[in-house]
Amino acid sequence: MTTPIRRRGLTRIGKLLSKLADSIGALFFLAAFSGFIIQVFYRYVLNDPIRWSEELIMIAFIWVVFWAAAFMVPIKRHVTLEVVYDIVPPKTKRIFAIFSMLVIIVSFVILMPATLDYLDFLTRKKSPVLRVPMHLIYSCYMLFLVGFTVKSGIRLCKLFGSDWRSHI
Amino acid sequence: ANETIELKFTTASVPSDIHTKAMKVFKNSLNTSVPGRFDVQLYDSGALFKSGPDLDAMQRGNVEMGYVSYQLIADAIPKYGALTSGYLFKSPTHYRAFLNSKVGQAFKKDVSEEMDVQILDACYLGTRELNLRTTRDIKTPDDLKGVKLRMPGSDAWLFLGDALGASATPMPFGEVYLGLQTGAIDAQDNPLPTIEAAKFYEVTKQIVMTDHLVDAINIVVNNETWDKLSSGEKKAMQKAAVTACDWNNEKRQSEEARLISVFKDAGLTITTPNVEAFRKHVQSYYLNSDRSKDWPKGLIEEINKLAQE
Amino acid sequence: MDFFSEYALLIMFVILIAITITGVPLGIAMIVSSIFYLLMSGNDVGLAAENVLNGAFGNFVALAVPLFIFAANIMNAGKVTDRLLTFSLALVGRIPGGLAQVNIITSLIFSGMSGSAISDAAGVGKIITDMMTKDGRYPRGFAGALTATSAVVGPVFPPSIPMVFYALISSTSVGALFLAGVVPALMVCLVLGVAVFIMAKVRGFPVEDAIPWRALPIAFIRAFPALLMPVILLGGIYSGVFTPTEAAAVSAFYALLLAVFAYRVMGLKDFWNVVIDTVKTTAVVTLVLCGAFIFNYVITVEQLPQNVFELFSSWNLSQTEFLILLNILYLVMGCFLDVSTIMLVVTPLFIPTAMLLGIDLNHLGIVLVFNMMIGLLTPPYGILLYIIKALNGIPVGEMIREIWVFLGILITLLVIFTFSPDLVLWLPRLAGML
Ligand code: NA
Ligand code: NA
Numbered sequence: 036m037t038t039p040i041r042r043r044g045l046t047r048i049g050k051l052l053s054k055l056a057d058s059i060g061a062l063f064f065l066a067a068f069s070g071f072i073i074q075v076f077y078r079y080v081l082n083d084p085i086r087w088s089e090e091l092i093m094i095a096f097i098w099v100v101f102w103a104a105a106f107m108v109p110i111k112r113h114v115t116l117e118v119v120y121d122i123v124p125p126k127t128k129r130i131f132a133i134f135s136m137l138v139i140i141v142s143f144v145i146l147m148p149a150t151l152d153y154l155d156f157l158t159r160k161k162s163p164v165l166r167v168p169m170h171l172i173y174s175c176y177m178l179f180l181v182g183f184t185v186k187s188g189i190r191l192c193k194l195f196g197s198d199w200r201s202h203i
Numbered sequence: 204a205n206e207t208i209e210l211k212f213t214t215a216s217v218p219s220d221i222h223t224k225a226m227k228v229f230k231n232s233l234n235t236s237v238p239g240r241f242d243v244q245l246y247d248s249g250a251l252f253k254s255g256p257d258l259d260a261m262q263r264g265n266v267e268m269g270y271v272s273y274q275l276i277a278d279a280i281p282k283y284g285a286l287t288s289g290y291l292f293k294s295p296t297h298y299r300a301f302l303n304s305k306v307g308q309a310f311k312k313d314v315s316e317e318m319d320v321q322i323l324d325a326c327y328l329g330t331r332e333l334n335l336r337t338t339r340d341i342k343t344p345d346d347l348k349g350v351k352l353r354m355p356g357s358d359a360w361l362f363l364g365d366a367l368g369a370s371a372t373p374m375p376f377g378e379v380y381l382g383l384q385t386g387a388i389d390a391q392d393n394p395l396p397t398i399e400a401a402k403f404y405e406v407t408k409q410i411v412m413t414d415h416l417v418d419a420i421n422i423v424v425n426n427e428t429w430d431k432l433s434s435g436e437k438k439a440m441q442k443a444a445v446t447a448c449d450w451n452n453e454k455r456q457s458e459e460a461r462l463i464s465v466f467k468d469a470g471l472t473i474t475t476p477n478v479e480a481f482r483k484h485v486q487s488y489y490l491n492s493d494r495s496k497d498w499p500k501g502l503i504e505e506i507n508k509l510a511q512e
Numbered sequence: 513m514d515f516f517s518e519y520a521l522l523i524m525f526v527i528l529i530a531i532t533i534t535g536v537p538l539g540i541a542m543i544v545s546s547i548f549y550l551l552m553s554g555n556d557v558g559l560a561a562e563n564v565l566n567g568a569f570g571n572f573v574a575l576a577v578p579l580f581i582f583a584a585n586i587m588n589a590g591k592v593t594d595r596l597l598t599f600s601l602a603l604v605g606r607i608p609g610g611l612a613q614v615n616i617i618t619s620l621i622f623s624g625m626s627g628s629a630i631s632d633a634a635g636v637g638k639i640i641t642d643m644m645t646k647d648g649r650y651p652r653g654f655a656g657a658l659t660a661t662s663a664v665v666g667p668v669f670p671p672s673i674p675m676v677f678y679a680l681i682s683s684t685s686v687g688a689l690f691l692a693g694v695v696p697a698l699m700v701c702l703v704l705g706v707a708v709f710i711m712a713k714v715r716g717f718p719v720e721d722a723i724p725w726r727a728l729p730i731a732f733i734r735a736f737p738a739l740l741m742p743v744i745l746l747g748g749i750y751s752g753v754f755t756p757t758e759a760a761a762v763s764a765f766y767a768l769l770l771a772v773f774a775y776r777v778m779g780l781k782d783f784w785n786v787v788i789d790t791v792k793t794t795a796v797v798t799l800v801l802c803g804a805f806i807f808n809y810v811i812t813v814e815q816l817p818q819n820v821f822e823l824f825s826s827w828n829l830s831q832t833e834f835l836i837l838l839n840i841l842y843l844v845m846g847c848f849l850d851v852s853t854i855m856l857v858v859t860p861l862f863i864p865t866a867m868l869l870g871i872d873l874n875h876l877g878i879v880l881v882f883n884m885m886i887g888l889l890t891p892p893y894g895i896l897l898y899i900i901k902a903l904n905g906i907p908v909g910e911m912i913r914e915i916w917v918f919l920g921i922l923i924t925l926l927v928i929f930t931f932s933p934d935l936v937l938w939l940p941r942l943a944g945m946l
Pocket of ligand 1: 665
């Protein structure tokens with residue numbers, strides 16, 4: 036049994052982790068943004084185009100997207116079609132939410148080994164300019180799948196709990 | 204008695220491109236020589252896979268056929284970067300002479316082992332020339348100093364741009380028209396049919412006939428499919444590829460001949476530089492760089508010899 | 513097994529609909545339903561990783577989207593919008609329906625820096641709606657409906673996030689599309705201004721206390737650095753100083769300089785919050801695009817666009833009939849579906865047919881984007897109405913009662929744009945881009 040104090044501790048760790056996740060995502064984004072500014076500066080101010088910036092920007096960009104999708108954005112903040120969900124009663128909402136979390140978990144678990152297989156295949160490829168191994172660049176997708184599955188699992192547990200109304 | 208084999212054949216090029224149309228020639232030829240054995244499906248415009256990812260897709264068995272450039276091969280097998288250097292191949296037939304030679308056989312074997320695809324034939328893409336937004340007097344590589352020459356955004360291409368004496372600038376193809384119009388870049392390089400198709404002639408004033416790269420692209424099939432075929436079927440597939448490339452090469456060459464006068468009529472200045480000066484500069488630029496260290500011994504000489512035969 | 517492979521596509525659509533209704537986010541739903549398709553058709557499930565990653569990694573144009581969002585967020589957080597309001601008030605406050613006119617003109621100016629209707633309604637739109645409804649100066653429903661309607665201009669006038677997406681799927685030039693949106697956006701504002709003028713006379717809406725003309729230069733100077741932003745953005749793109757994607761980065765950089773140095777209204781903490789907020793929105797928007805990459809792969813393999821194309825050819829439609837049909841279809845879809853669904857799932861199906869009928873894809877882009885923006889207003893799924901409800905507390909019902917006149921105006925303009933390609937394409941042609 037968790038005591039209230041322990042629970043408060045857990046919440047604090049959770050908040051800390053989410054702050055950390057936010058900061059990492061923000062740094063990826065700022066890297067991509069600065070890459071652009073540097074690229075424009077070199078090309079048009081110094082008249083000396085650089086080659087590595089485009090690729091660096093792209094790497095930072097896909098890490099931003101999958102990192103943030105998994106670790107920064109709550110599931111309910113993603114683009115959803117609320118037309119039906121918004122008008123059904125809470126009990127139906129709960130069933131809907133449980134169903135959708137289950138579907139996500141099942142299909143992402145199916146996708147995981149296939150993704151690992153693809154990443155393994157990519158070990159022999161390198162990015163065109165910086166020559167970074169492609170499986171490292173693309174590993175953000177695996178991170179995304181795992182993160183999103185865990186997140187869906189947590190929401191699923193909460194939907195089965197007594198406080199389900201605040202998670203529909 | 205055999206079941207039909209599905210052949211998804213994909214390209215990133217658009218329907219109006221000659222080597223996109225050549226895919227239909229391939230399909231017809233194959234269906235005529237082995238009727239009913241293959242279900243050839245053609246996909247263009249990168250709708251299925253973009254160029255680069257299409258090789259991955261062939262290797263992973265998600266698509267059976269495609270076009271593979273020499274740059275992409277050099278990416279996977281760095282020693283064949285030699286084949287992407289400027290002023291190496293002289294003509295479409297030179298490519299074929301190479302593929303059928305002893306060094307060519309070794310090359311195809313390496314590609315099969317390391318990239319898991321069979322090269323069926325090389326289709327001519329055209330001879331790359333310089334296309335400038337304002338007229339300049341360009342005779343030697345020195346005259347290109349400081350000229351922002353757009354090249355595709357990969358290492359091998361940018362190196363070629365530098366080797367020509369220009370200041371190579373990476374830019375996605377889709378942005379080149381605007382870049383030329385506004386002066387973000389001073390020049391771009393492509394074969395004449397591309398200059399027409401992308402309407403670059405509207406925003407440029409001059410074409411310098413450097414002939415710096417006679418370009419070709421290989422029709423390939425993945426080994427997973429290749430190994431399933433009987434020797435007769437393999438021959439039929441090779442013959443279909445040769446038929447397709449024959450058709451393509453003839454069309455391309457007559458296009459190139461026709462376009463010179465079209466561009467002149469459109470008001471462009473067409474000039475011929477001191478090609479020998481460019482050739483010397485480019486070849487020594489490659490040979491004096493780190494990248495030529497991995498090149499197979501004697502490969503360049505063998506290929507040069509094949510040009511004369 | 514045969515059953516599954518034969519009906520794989522159909523089953524995929526059923527799954528997609530079922531899970532989006534139960535609340536699976538759209539981008540995830542497209543990935544999930546594609547996984548089931550790949551399983552049933554005996555394909556490599558890894559394609560649902562491969563296509564998504566290669567699609568996102570190769571796409572420089574897609575990157576413009578987060579950067580435009582970044583720029584708009586900085587503008588909103590940095591109180592740059594306040595100065596635009598003061599300036600607009602001095603400019604048009606004295607016209608009948610003054611604040612309503614200000615609402616329209618700020619939308620137009622703000623649209624020159626933002627690419628999305630939602631950031632317009634949530635930023636400058638929220639402030640002006642508050643001003644309009646304070647002391648009951650305007651009926652709440654009217655204020656909300658007008659804010660929603662004028663926000664539609666945001667993605668028609670450049671920059672524009674929906675147009676970046678359209679350029680991605682139709683292989684048109686972002687620069688040409690942006691330029692093509694200018695004339696239609698100005699027309700929308702002009703017509704709305706006239707309509708508000710008439711409504712103000714008829715319904716007796718208030719006129720604002722005239723700010724003396726001599727105050728205008730000062731308001732102008734204070735707003736000037738912000739007004740300069742669209743000029744830098746468009747000037748930069750069309751003079752070749754930067755590509756559209758770079759322009760997005762440069763305008764965010766400029767907004768940052770303004771907020772931090774010129775107006776001194778943004779501290780480090782504000783900046784950090786804006787970055788985190790932008791990252792979250794980026795993920796939300798791009799994830800939908802990622803889902804579309806694998807989803808579009810599936811519909812291409814299944815040759816669905818060809819089937820749609822053959823269906824349309826068998827009807828022997830003329831250009832005009834096709835455009836009418838397409839517009840009706842999009843207006844109906846706009847009532848129920850979200851812009852990204854229509855743009856990324858449905859639009860690729862019609863591009864081949866439009867091309868064959870000789871419709872200019874740049875023109876089509878403006879028509880479809882404008883049509884989809886109208887969809888942001890149409891009940892039941894008029895997302896702008898819900899955003900204004902959330903921000904300003906105006907009941908959706910009151911806004912719906914007022915929205916019909918505006919919808920009538922917008923649809924009339926849609927018809928005009930649909931059948932005047934020369935009007936829409938005039939500016940990009942003048943600039944020599946088409
Ligand atoms: Na805009
Ligand atoms: Na407004």
